[in-house]
Amino acid sequence: MIQGFLHEAIEPGSKLSEHELTAWYEKEISSKIDGSIPELVSCAQYNAADEKKPSSLVVYETTSTSTSIEVLNKLRADNPVVVDRLEAYHASICEQIYDSGSTEQTRPYLMTGFMTPGQGDDEEFNQWYTQEHLGDMSKVPGWRRARRFRINDSIEKGTGKIPKAKATYAAIYELDHFDGLKSPEYHHACTTPWTAKMTGRCPVAEMRKWKLVKTWSTERTQK
Numbered sequence: 692m693i694q695g696f697l698h699e700a701i702e703p704g705s706k707l708s709e710h711e712l713t714a715w716y717e718k719e720i721s722s723k724i725d726g727s728i729p730e731l732v733s734c735a736q737y738n739a740a741d742e743k744k745p746s747s748l749v750v751y752e753t754t755s756t757s758t759s760i761e762v763l764n765k766l767r768a769d770n771p772v773v774v775d776r777l778e779a780y781h782a783s784i785c786e787q788i789y790d791s792g793s794t795e796q797t798r799p800y801l802m803t804g805f806m807t808p809g810q811g812d813d814e815e816f817n818q819w820y821t822q823e824h825l826g827d828m829s830k831v832p833g834w835r836r837a838r839r840f841r842i843n844d845s846i847e848k849g850t851g852k853i854p855k856a857k858a859t860y861a862a863i864y865e866l867d868h869f870d871g872l873k874s875p876e877y878h879h880a881c882t883t884p885w886t887a888k889m890t891g892r893c894p895v896a897e898m899r900k901w902k903l904v905k906t907w908s909t910e911r912t913q914k
Contacts, residue, residue, distance in 0.1 A: 693732060695753035696785040696840050697763055698803070698861065702745035704778025704851055715773045716749065716905075724907045728765050730754050733908040735797055737901035740869065744853050745779050748801075748901050750863075756786040756843065763846075778851035785840035785861055789821070791829065798835045798865035801901040802872075805842075805858035809892030819889045820862070827880035828864060832871035838863045858895045869900060 703712050720734050730753045737748040753762050763782065774780050783805075808816035825837055840861040871877055880886070890896055 693752045693754070693790070694787055695730075695756040695762075696787055696838075697751035697753065698783040698785060699749045699751075700745040700779070700781040701747040701749070701777055702779035702849070702851065702853055703747065704776075704849075706776045706778070706850060707773065711773070712747070720749075720907050723765070724909055726909060728762055730762050731909070733906065735906045736904040737801055738904055740800065740900040740902045743899060745781065748803075748899075756784075774848055775850075777849050779849040779853035780847065781853075782846040783842050783858075783861065784844040784846075785842050787838060788841050789825070789837070789839035791825070791837045794836050794865060797903060797906050798867055799903045800833075800866040800869055801903070802864040802866060802869075803899045803901065804862040804864075805860070805895065805897045806862075806890075806893050807857070807859045807895035808889070809894065812889065812892055816860070816889055816893075819885050823883065823885055824880065827876070827883070830876045831866075831880065832874050832876065833867040833869070834864065834871060835867060836865040858897070 701712075703709065716736060724731060724734060732752040732754060734749060734751050737750075739746040739748070751762065763784070806816075820839060825839075828834060828837060840863070842857075842859055842861055845857060
């Protein structure tokens, strides 16, 4: 069962070539997804589908929230220097708190949302998500899956200055396409009175769009 989640947003910058970044992914993930890190279940790599930075994303599913940071340390053990050469490295260690249900395969597009509720708004923020927003988002054409996470810790490194505001919650939506983001259903989901109230009081709110590049999974997830 998936409980933990690692979200790594990366901007290579001028000190790391695309070839080096790809080789780094292959070495650290392909060599360790075979079961050498038992807590690691699957990984997926994405490129930005918007014009924002960081431009690369890797997400890792783990079996336990408590071991997520251990998984990250094991992944970095062989080549920690690469992280120090990146222009930006933003890692979020998350605990899954909601899953609409798994899909047969990883969908080709992803939308991520990082938010921090206003002061004292945590309870109503979560009620808004579970009682209204997730249901509205499920009606958007192309929608396939939604997950929510509580962010327990974060790590920031890098040689450049790409700021990352610290959020306390994350939402991830798997999509077949982005066409639905122009639909009346999506417009409704983003403009209800309750949505306007909660998002208007969030000091941190960041939405990103991503396109799938590659997936890795363990043999036990393929059976």
